[in-house]
Amino acid sequence: MSIQEISSFAAGEWVAPGEGARNIASAITGEVIATAGNSALDVQGMLDHARTVGGSALRKLTFHDRARMIKALAAHLGQHKQALYDLSFETGATQADHLIDIDGGIGTLFVFASKGRREMPDGHVYLDGDVEQLSRNGSFLGQHICTPLQGVAVHINAFNFPVWGMLEKLAPTLLAGVPAIVKPATNTSYVTELAVRIMLESGILPDGALQLVSGGLGDMLDRLNCQDVVSFTGSADTAFKLRSAPHILENSVRFVAEQDSLNASILGPDAEPGTPEFDLFVKEVQREMTAKAGQKCTAIRRIIAPENQVQAVIEALSARLSKTVIGDPRRETTRMGALVSEGQKRDVLEKAAILGQEAERVFGDPDNFEVDGADGGKGAFLPPMLFHCADPDAAQRVHDTEAFGPVSTVMGYRDLDHAVELANRGQGSLVASVITHDPQVARQVALGAGAFHGRLYFNNRDSIKESTGHGSPLPHMVHGGPGRAGGGEELGGVRGVKHYMQRTAIQGSPDILTAIGNQWVPGATEIEAPAHPFTRRFGELRIGETLRTEPRTVTLEDIEHFASFTGDTFYAHMDQEAAERNPFFPGRVAHGYLLLSFAAGLFVEPNEGPVLANTGLDGLRFMKPVSAGDSIKVRLTVKKKTPRNEEYGEVRWHVTVTNQEEEQVAEYELLTMNAY
Incomplete structure (x- = not known):
């Protein structure tokens, strides 16, 4: 097998791997398939190119022009997604996983394109809120406006979603009128590089609107200013290191983080075995444990059930997990592929051992499981592992340790207040779900847990047919969470676009406000x-x-x-x-x-x-x-x-x-x- 060179795209030129390049192995076979990285990249040149060429070109376009551009990108990527599928198998992802990553990313572009045309003006200024009358007779008014930042957005993405992770940040950035420099995780950068090539070769984007760093950023973050944005997805340790850098703090560089998250799912007290809600709960947990081999920032890590239902949950969930075919993701019969790398597999096993200090493993033996169509000793394969924590009140590590793979822990609650307390012990998550048919249960959880979770997902027999699932961030809704989850916020429709814009209070006469916003204000001429x-x-x-x-x-x-x-x-x-x-x-x-x-x-x-x-x-x-x-x-x-x-x-x-x-x-x- 030939080794692919994963290039960067800097200041309009493709730059091959060079000094500091590292090898990338297939998640399926463990063989080296690519090399990426070049420590000699001219990062200042990339920033200058983005700010002066890309930013200038994007800001000349209206919101509707940019929305049409994003829609065209989505359509073009859709015509070439089979090539992305074929390459993405090497990350350990199955065809079902591709639908989340590749199709999900393309779908996100379409949604932002639609929202840009429907909810934003065909102009250059976004009006944020209503006009405020600041004088008795209305001759002096105020309004908030949003205009594009005149810098660059640096997107640092995680390995688990090499396409969606890029596009969910890129869509609101481009719609805002800000150029982007994308830095994917090296382990899966070969998929991101192909997606970037497809977009650039389409000729849809203006020069400088999109650049790519395959490998390390060097000292790029030390060269940012108050007009720039860093959007990071990854570990809490790395996020802390980057966001606390003196240069970032001194220059008030916007830093958006989406990081570790011990997401929980609560089985409502009304959802007893035999009800549609109980079956739905087990199905949701099983899906979240096995999709992308559990390598999802929104995966369910803590399963919170009534104490008298814990054993029933363990038995039903173990039965579903036992039917999960683990193997070569290219096979149609495979339901869970490999983790992204041998290093990630080791990390999951280390974290599982920590969980094992407070919980008993009740399903899944990493030393004894079958792999269909691949060599389990060479690829980064693991089975789903289910733990049971008998005393979640005394436990600590099950509430602060995330095994970023197919691992989850069941724990029991005494009453609904206790369930909320356990969910909040994670100190901030991207999502918590509640499976219940009782609206009052949902209300109690929303009031008690809302402050600790970026999204609350409720599902039952009424919404099951059309619901999108616990682990699916939607472009219409905010994605992010407080505390351990990073305190950031992405997506959310136009809310996500405004993260790349400056909100400014303008004050003046009705004619002044009308001219700036291109919208007639009462009292104007x-x-x-x-x-x-x-x-x-x-x-x-x-x-x-x-x-x-x-x-x-x-x-x-x-x-x-x-x-x-x-x-x-x-x-x-x-x-x-x-x-x-x-x-x-x-x-x-x-x-x-x-x-x-x-x-x-x-x-x-x-x-x-x-x-x-x-x-x-x-x-x-x-x-x-x-x-x-x-x-x-x-x-x-x-x-x-x-x-x-x-x-x-x-x-x-x-x-x-x-x-x-x-x-x-x-x-x-x-x-x-x-x-x-």
Whole structure:
């Protein structure tokens, strides 16, 4: 077998392994398959290239441009994923594991691309929150904005997910407009390198947006500044060493860590043997112990069950684990492959021995197990190992030692408060799960354990068919956790994008805020529409373009007809004496929805035109009642424009309804789809 040279991609050039390179062995056979590393990399040149070339190019793009770019990357990777599958087998991963890593990573790109188009503007400034009125008359306002950091994101990734681990960080980074330097774990860097080559060769990314370090970073972290970000996934010891470096602290370099996590799963007191929840619990634990050979930051390490159900859990779980076929991951019958390396296997055995000081191994003998289709003595294979801790209150190591492999420990709890206490003994985790059909059990755990866990996963017979599993971080939800888990936060949709941006408070006049955010702010200059705005196409409309209508008088006959026609005969509209007793009304008043209907009648252009559909309204408020004899008129202003596809875009209109005294009676935002 030829040995593959795993190169770095630095400042637009591929750099082969050189001084300081190290060998990489196959997890299946133990044979050297690759070499990676070059201590002579010009790390300053890489940083300069990212900041000046990559960052500049990305910041010129809008959020929607970047979202389209990310979607194109995902589609391109999807066309080449078979090559990634074929190579990834050497890491010990099975085909099912590839779906988590490779397909999961591609799926994450698609989600961020979609969220970028749906939840972010087609512009360069992200508005974070509502406008704050800082003066009596509204001439001085404030708002928070987010803009891209003008540095580089250094991503230091773990060995267990060479594709997903890169893409889940890369997606929000690129969407924010920040270039990335990716440093994968050396043991699986050959898979990451192939994924990077595929992306770069597509021509989709601007120059400098993505660079790769296969091997060590050298002194790169000592050259970072306040505009840079380090996002780290790995051990707590390494995270502490990196984040506490004087240069990182002195320059306030953002450091995001996702590290050791003793995740727990709680079997609810209602989930007795024979219930769907008990079977689900056993299945979830078995899957989390064996997927990726237990090498998942979200895997279940502590199994917390009612004391009277511990033996039943051990028996049921042992029965499922005994059916797990361990072997060459390329075989279709294999259900669990090898650990990533011989070194990782030794580490797991060392940690298992520590757990064995406080817990009894009740399933899985590392000295006596079968390996299908491979030499168990040469590859990094281990069986699933289940321990039982009879006294979890007195134990310490089962709550602070993570064997990063197919290892988990069962322990019993007396009551639900005790279960929560045991789960929290891990001092911070990425995820804790609760299998229960009792909503009050879920509530009690959420209140008691929420502060110690980045994600709480609840599942039962109602959600089992569509649930994604205890160990699946989703791009829509935050991934991270307090304390031992690193105190960091990734993913979470747009929340993850904002980690690579600076939040800035801006203050000024309505016109200033409108210009910065490209979104009309009440009080800003209004532009007189050259024609009815509903006759103007999406591209013709301008932010601030305003239509003011003639007034319409609301009569008692209108109110009674609306009540009769709709069936809304609420007393405030129909009974004068009852309405007068209500502290909010002077007497009989018009229906709020009658006012909305009349408002639409005042501003709508009825003929066929570029307005394709009314898709809803947001932020509706009724501020002052309207009585019979009052008149209303409408101000309709283009607040925001968001392209949706090549045929139409979304227009957000600010609508204000006022009475004859120029007092606001209603306010809302109207959404329409307008043709280009």
